[in-house]
Amino acid sequence: MLQQRQDVINHLAETPFWSLIKFYMDDEIVATDRKKKSGMDLIKIIQCYDSKQQKFKFGDHEPKAITSEDVVEIFGLNNQGVELPNTDKSTKNMKDSFVKAYFAKQKIGKKNDIVEAYQKLVQDKTPEGAKATASIICVHLLQSLLFATFGTYIAWSFITICGALDQISKYNWAKGVTDYLFKRINKSKKKRKNGEESATINGCIALILYWICLHTNLLETISGRENMIPAIGRWDITKIHKAIRDIRVEEIEISGRIPCVEPNESIGRGIPCSEEPTEEHSNINQEECNDIPYPEQNNESSKKKENKTTGRKRKRTEVRVEEDQSITITEA
Numbered sequence: 512m513l514q515q516r517q518d519v520i521n522h523l524a525e526t527p528f529w530s531l532i533k534f535y536m537d538d539e540i541v542a543t544d545r546k547k548k549s550g551m552d553l554i555k556i557i558q559c560y561d562s563k564q565q566k567f568k569f570g571d572h573e574p575k576a577i578t579s580e581d582v583v584e585i586f587g588l589n590n591q592g593v594e595l596p597n598t599d600k601s602t603k604n605m606k607d608s609f610v611k612a613y614f615a616k617q618k619i620g621k622k623n624d625i626v627e628a629y630q631k632l633v634q635d636k637t638p639e640g641a642k643a644t645a646s647i648i649c650v651h652l653l654q655s656l657l658f659a660t661f662g663t664y665i666a667w668s669f670i671t672i673c674g675a676l677d678q679i680s681k682y683n684w685a686k687g688v689t690d691y692l693f694k695r696i697n698k699s700k701k702k703r704k705n706g707e708e709s710a711t712i713n714g715c716i717a718l719i720l721y722w723i724c725l726h727t728n729l730l731e732t733i734s735g736r737e738n739m740i741p742a743i744g745r746w747d748i749t750k751i752h753k754a755i756r757d758i759r760v761e762e763i764e765i766s767g768r769i770p771c772v773e774p775n776e777s778i779g780r781g782i783p784c785s786e787e788p789t790e791e792h793s794n795i796n797q798e799e800c801n802d803i804p805y806p807e808q809n810n811e812s813s814k815k816k817e818n819k820t821t822g823r824k825r826k827r828t829e830v831r832v833e834e835d836q837s838i839t840i841t842e843a
Contacts, residue, residue: 513648516633522645522676527684528652530587531741541733541747552755556719557712559760562697567719570761577692577722582685585721586657587741590685598658598691601668609646609674610667620670622663625651642676649673657688661711688715720751726765730754 513519513536523532534540559567566574579590603618605611613628614620625647632644650673654665672679692714699712724730724746732745739745 513633516641516644518636518638518641519633519644519648522642523648525680526645526649526676527589527680527682528649531656531743532648532652534587534741534744539744541744552752553716553719555760556723556755557696557716560696560700562700565693567765569763569765570759572764575726575765577689577718579683579685579689581722581725582688582718584740585718585725585742586685586688588657588684588688589680590683592681592683595672595682595684595687595690596668598666598668598687599694601666601671603667604671607671607674609643610670613643613647614670620650620654620665620667622651622654625654625665643674646673646676649676649679656717657684657715658691658713659715660713688718692716692718720755721746723755723763723765724751727763729758729763 523529526532556567559569561568561574564574564576566576568574582588583590603610603614605615613632614624617624629644629647629651632640632647635641635644650665650670653669653673654660654663658665658669672682695712695714721743725742730746730750733747736745
């Protein structure tokens with residue numbers, strides 16, 4: 512339906528998220544097999560994060576940081592402008608016209624509220640309706656991908672920012688995404704250090720996986736997509752999770768090379784260059800979501816790319832990956 516709303520698309524094209532939104536609208540994501548998924552691949556990487564340096568240290572290699580420039584390339588976001596306001600806690604502002612119009616009764620802005628607002632707004636063919644629809648789609652993108660949280664809620668500050676669509680480009684979104692992710696990882700590590708049984712990691716945790724792919728030869732890019740922006744389209748998302756799972760963290764060297772091994776060598780020393788994902792080994796499992804007409808990071812549609820399939824819901828284990836992207840680490 513969104514493809515038929517050129518008025519909405521015109522508004523979205525003026526936002527810093529357009530290249531990312533269009534990527535999803537065009538169904539460019541590739542996932543050849545989604546029979547399983549696990550948080551273990553992400554967890555072992557996050558455990559290499561040094562909170563003091565805000566860098567990842569893999570084995571004896573030099574610590575490396577995810578930069579705003581990386582986010583620009585991976586998600587196509589802007590890297591200039593003012594810093595985002597408080598993204599942890601924010602108060603609902605009933606004086607804001609957008610909040611008042613579409614979230615008046617909600618105490619917390621949650622995914623279901625966003626979807627409900629979209630379903631109503633997309634039927635509104637007025638200029639005001641088109642602009643508000645674009646705002647809701649931006650809210651959804653932040654909640655489901657760039658600033659994902661446990662419980663699928665979103666801070667009121669983000670809703671207010673997206674409601675003022677004409678002002679949305681003044682913020683530095685690339686820096687905002689990295690700052691928020693680091694802040695949430697630091698908070699989770701602190702909780703675990705203080706003895707809490709479980710600690711949830713929010714934020715755009717998939718950024719970490721794409722960052723590794725961007726700066727290593729862990730995974731070959733899809734032919735013809737070597738320079739695609741956003742760079743998330745360069746790799747088969749299924750193979751990313753499998754490759755991270757099968758490599759030892761000590762072998763990861765950012766801006767270096769990870770040794771490819773022959774398919775008959777034991778897994779653990781490297782990634783076979785020609786190995787294809789199978790149902791047995793695939794670590795990604797995503798549900799189809801048609802609520803808003805572009806897929807969430809953990810809810811991609813599967814219409815036209817290389818035998819894509821949908822999967823089943825994650826089972827809770829010692830490492831639990833919550834709805835959207837948040838990860839919960841539970842002590843055994």
